[in-house]
Amino acid sequence: VRQGLDSELDRLDGAPYGRYKGLVGAWELPGGWTLEVVRGQADPFAPPARAALHVPGERAGFPRELWDSPVRRRALAGYLMWRAAQDAASEPACQVDSGGQEVLDRSSCVIGAVDGSVTLRLGVALPGHHRRIDGRSARRLLCRGLPQLAERALCHTALDPAEVADFVATVEDSVALRSALPGLGLVAFVADGALLPRRTGADDRPARGAGLVPFRAPDELRVTVRLPHAGPVTGMGVPEGVTLIVGGGFHGKSTLLRALETGMWDHVPGDGRERVVSRSDTVKIRAEDGRRVERVDVHAFVDHLPGGTGTTDFSTPNASGSTSQAASLCEAVESGARVLLIDEDTAATNLMIRDARMQALVAKEREPLTPLVDSVRSLHRDHGVSTVLVMGGSGDYLEVADRVVMMDAYRPYDVTERAREVAAVPTGRLAEAESFPGVVPRRPDPSCLDATVRGRTRIRARGTDHLVFGEHDVDLRAVEQLADAPHVTGVGLAMELLVRHGHLDGRRSLAEALDLLDQELTGPPDSVAALLSVHDDDFAVPRRYEVAAALNRLRALKVFR
Ligand code: ADP
Ligand code: MG
Numbered sequence: 001v002r003q004g005l006d007s008e009l010d011r012l013d014g015a016p017y018g019r020y021k022g023l024v025g026a027w028e029l030p031g032g033w034t035l036e037v038v039r040g041q042a043d044p045f046a047p048p049a050r051a052a053l054h055v056p057g058e059r060a061g062f063p064r065e066l067w068d069s070p071v072r073r074r075a076l077a078g079y080l081m082w083r084a085a086q087d088a089a090s091e092p093a094c095q096v097d098s099g100g101q102e103v104l105d106r107s108s109c110v111i112g113a114v115d116g117s118v119t120l121r122l123g124v125a126l127p128g129h130h131r132r133i134d135g136r137s138a139r140r141l142l143c144r145g146l147p148q149l150a151e152r153a154l155c156h157t158a159l160d161p162a163e164v165a166d167f168v169a170t171v172e173d174s175v176a177l178r179s180a181l182p183g184l185g186l187v188a189f190v191a192d193g194a195l196l197p198r199r200t201g202a203d204d205r206p207a208r209g210a211g212l213v214p215f216r217a218p219d220e221l222r223v224t225v226r227l228p229h230a231g232p233v234t235g236m237g238v239p240e241g242v243t244l245i246v247g248g249g250f251h252g253k254s255t256l257l258r259a260l261e262t263g264m265w266d267h268v269p270g271d272g273r274e275r276v277v278s279r280s281d282t283v284k285i286r287a288e289d290g291r292r293v294e295r296v297d298v299h300a301f302v303d304h305l306p307g308g309t310g311t312t313d314f315s316t317p318n319a320s321g322s323t324s325q326a327a328s329l330c331e332a333v334e335s336g337a338r339v340l341l342i343d344e345d346t347a348a349t350n351l352m353i354r355d356a357r358m359q360a361l362v363a364k365e366r367e368p369l370t371p372l373v374d375s376v377r378s379l380h381r382d383h384g385v386s387t388v389l390v391m392g393g394s395g396d397y398l399e400v401a402d403r404v405v406m407m408d409a410y411r412p413y414d415v416t417e418r419a420r421e422v423a424a425v426p427t428g429r430l431a432e433a434e435s436f437p438g439v440v441p442r443r444p445d446p447s448c449l450d451a452t453v454r455g456r457t458r459i460r461a462r463g464t465d466h467l468v469f470g471e472h473d474v475d476l477r478a479v480e481q482l483a484d485a486p487h488v489t490g491v492g493l494a495m496e497l498l499v500r501h502g503h504l505d506g507r508r509s510l511a512e513a514l515d516l517l518d519q520e521l522t523g524p525p526d527s528v529a530a531l532l533s534v535h536d537d538d539f540a541v542p543r544r545y546e547v548a549a550a551l552n553r554l555r556a557l558k559v560f561r
Contacts, residue, residue, distance in 0.1 A: 001026045001034060006143045013135025017043050017128050020138075031147050032059045038536045041126045048095060048123035050536050053146055053154075057115035061156040064116065066168050073111040073526070074103060075171035077118075078268070079164055081109035083153040084120050093141055094149070095123035097538035101204050101273075102265035102483045103171050105527045105541040113525060118154045121536070169229035170274050174266040177233070178277040180225050184237060187339045187386045188260045188278040189225065190215050191235035195272030196252070196259040206272040213252075213410035215276075220414035221405070233275055236412060238388060241380050241402035244419075245390045252410040253390045257343050260388060261481060264543070283337035283545045285329050286346040287321040288478035294557045297440040300375055300433065301326035301351060305368050312440070313561065321348035322369055328478075328549075329372075333385055334439040335548035336511055340379075342372075343390040353394045356429040370433045376400055378435035398423040441509040442559040444551065446499045451492070459496060459535055461488035469495060472556055479549045483540060490539035493531040494521070494547045495554075500534070506560060510551070514544040 002008075005027040012019055021040035029035050034054040041049040067073045078099060085098030097108040110119045124146075127137035152158050177189060190196075194215040197207040217223075217236035224234045238260070245253050263278030299311045302323055319327060325348045332340060344352065354371045377400050379385040391397050398404065404419040405412050451457050451470040460468040467474040467488050482488055494517060498504045501520070503513040520530045527541045551557060 001028050003028050005029065005035065006139050009135045009139040009142065011135070012133045012138070015133045015135075017041075017126075017131045017133055020049065020126050020133060023049075029143060029147050031151070032056060033147050033150050035142060035146060038121075043131065044126075044128040048093075048125040051122055051124045051142075051146075053120045053122070053150055055118040055120075055150050055154045057112060057117040060116060060118045060154060062111075062116050062118075062164075063156070066164065067111045067113075067116045070113075070522075070526070071172055071175050072168050073113065074105050075168040075266075076164070077106070077109040077111050078103040078171065079167040080111075080118060080154055081106060081120070082268070083159065084109065084122075084149060087149050087153040088122070091141070091145055091149075093125040093127065094145070095125075095538075096120065097122075097486050099486075099540070100484055101267050101271045102262065103268060104265060104483060104487065106486060107528050107532060107537070107539050108486075110526055110528050120150070120154060121538070123538070166269055170269045171266045173227040173229050173233075174274060174277060176227050177225055177275060178264075178280065181277065181279050184223060184225070185240050186223070186237040187240055187243075187282065187388065188238040188263055189223070189235050189276070190217070190238075190256070190259065191233050191275035192216055192222075194235070194259070194274075194276050196255045196276070198258075206270070216411060218405070218412050218414040220416070221403070221412075230275075235275065236405075238278075239403055240386045242376050242386070242397075242400055243388045244397050244401035244404045245388065245407060246392055246404060246415070246419075247407035249392065251407045253392060253407045254343055254345055255410075256407060256412070257341055257388065257390050261341055262483075264481070265483065278341075279339050280543070281337050281545070282339040282341060283332040283335075284341045284343075284480050285325060285332060286343070286478055286480070287325040287348040287351070288328065289319060289321040289324055291319050291324045291327075291475070291478070291553060292317050292555050292557075293319050293323065293327040294552070295442060295559050295561055296327045296330050297437075298323065298326040298330055300436050301329070301370055301372070302368050303370065304365070311368075317555070322351040324348075325351050328552075330439050331548065331552050332545065333379075333383065334441065334511060335514060335545055337545055338385050340385060340387045341389075342387065344393055345390070352391070353396050354432070355394065355396055356427045359430060359432075360428075364432060371396075373397055373400055374431050374433040375436040378433075382435055383438060395422065396427075396429060440561060441511060442561055443506060443509050444504050444513070445506050445558040445560060446504040447506075448556045448558040449495060449499045449504065449551075449554070451496050451499075457496065457535060459489065459492035459537075461485040461492070464488060467492045467550055469550075469554065472554055474550050474553050474555075476550060476553065479546060479553070482542070482546055486538045487540040487542060487546070489537055490531060490542045491546050491550045493534045493537075493539055494542055495551060496534045497530060498547070510548060510559075514548060517547065518544055
């Protein structure tokens with residue numbers, strides 16, 4: 001650790017901008033902080049330098065019960081990155097990734113497991129006059145601004161202790177609620193009083209104003225769960241099996257499903273979805289025409305294509321709505337998903353339903369598609385994969401649903417009994433499949449996963465929708481569970497890790513490689529460290545399902561079977 005950053009910056013004043021690179025390394029700042037310059041900045045217009053600000057545990061002063069488990073450390077870090085971003089908002093040269101409504105493991109803030117120390121990672125735009133170093137401004141920024149930031153945002157004495165404790169308790173309750181689901185035979189839980197609608201389609205904060213209807217569970221589905229901090233909490237349990245959400249248009253069906261879609265993440269206090277949870281192996285499935293598919297066995301849903309193309313080993317550079325959805329579903333199960341969420345709004349109708357009249361008009365021999373309605377029960381019975389489905393437009397699913405929830409003016413009602421009566425009247429529809437046959441494991445070829453461009457690793461998010469991975473651009477628009485751009489970066493880093501650490505070696509199946517990735521991301525020292533070894537950037541740690549989804553959308557993907 002070097003000393004004298006202030007005099008070093010005085011010395012650099014007026015020097016060519018590139019000499020900033022000489023700052024790389026660790027510096028002791030007055031007041032007990034350490035500033036690590038991880039990456040310099042080539043010129044004033046290049047991406048900002050990367051720095052890590054370390055606050056020793058005794059200086060940060062957080063009581064042990066706020067950081068003595070991985071969940072508590074993630075929560076405390078989530079609070080601190082938010083505070084730090086607020087504090088840094090007045091300093092445009094500092095860029096702190098604060099995260100959004102979800103509390104994810106992020107590189108921007110990490111709490112030390114041994115001593116409760118705080119590390120804040122941020123981008124710092126180093127000051128310059130044209131192409132020369134502005135040493136005085138740099139000194140003000142690095143030697144005064146950053147210590148003040150640490151003092152005001154990263155030390156317990158400067159913060160509202162009740163607010164910090166509430167943040168950690170909220171996240172810990174959410175985790176406890178989620179881990180209670182399997183024991184209760186549930187795939188999701190929505191607490192009474194939860195606020196599900198968001199401000200706008202592009203703004204994930206809670207909706208405001210009059211007319212908001214808080215969630216209230218129907219009596220038939222109400223369960224009580226005792227949480228470590230909040231005590232007993234009541235709400236709607238969504239059982240394992242096949243659950244159908246029906247109801248009129250604009251009555252809140254998709255809003256409920258979207259809440260379940262983010263229920264594998266914990267939410268910040270005040271979000272409205274703090275006690276809306278779904279199992280951690282929940283994956284949203286949707287249609288995505290135009291996507292590529294590489295050697296997936298989709299014959300359960302698609303067979304006898306025109307021209308005689310087989311579909312047990314199906315590839316296409318340009319899938320249709322239905323084949324893309326079939327492939328995504330099989331891939332999700334392959335990667336380990338055990339709860340699938342599907343919304344009619346984004347599903348391919350012809351993969352979902354084929355009613356009696358269409359069966360009468362178009363013979364089975366002429367229809368390659370077998371709708372999901374005929375295998376959704378087997379998915380659960382034979383493979384342990386539950387489905388929650390929004391379907392307001394067709395009654396064919398009433399026959400196969402274990403539970404039917406009707407949304408009416410944003411209120412859920414259990415209409416399972418009535419649905420059984422309705423379904424008892426035959427429509428003449430014939431089942432077109434007996435069971436879901438399972439998925440065929442694939443073994444990705446690591447040589448197709450090359451992130452290097454001219455000798456350097458290039459992994460970058462372009463918004464939430466695209467991942468730049470080497471020469472490749474991976475379209476992630478249909479992977480709806482990615483929270484933000486740093487989350488996309490995390491997916492890219494995890495893909496690189498699968499290759500670098502030899503988890504994908506051409507012999508291991510994708511699922512086995514993802515198991516090894518999971519071990520690495522949950523092992524010591526912390527989940528951020530593993531991905532940080534690839535590249536220092538703002539990222540959030542993804543789940544295996546998003547990593548698999550990105551891999552499957554890589555146009556260069558090659559697999560062995
Ligand atoms: P559906 O899928 O049934 O057609 P949506 O879920 O898309 O309906 O909801 C329609 C509208 O109602 C959206 O603008 C949504 O924000 C709003 N909304 C959903 N739930 C609530 C609620 N609990 N309180 C107030 N508005 C809501
Ligand atoms: Mg809808």
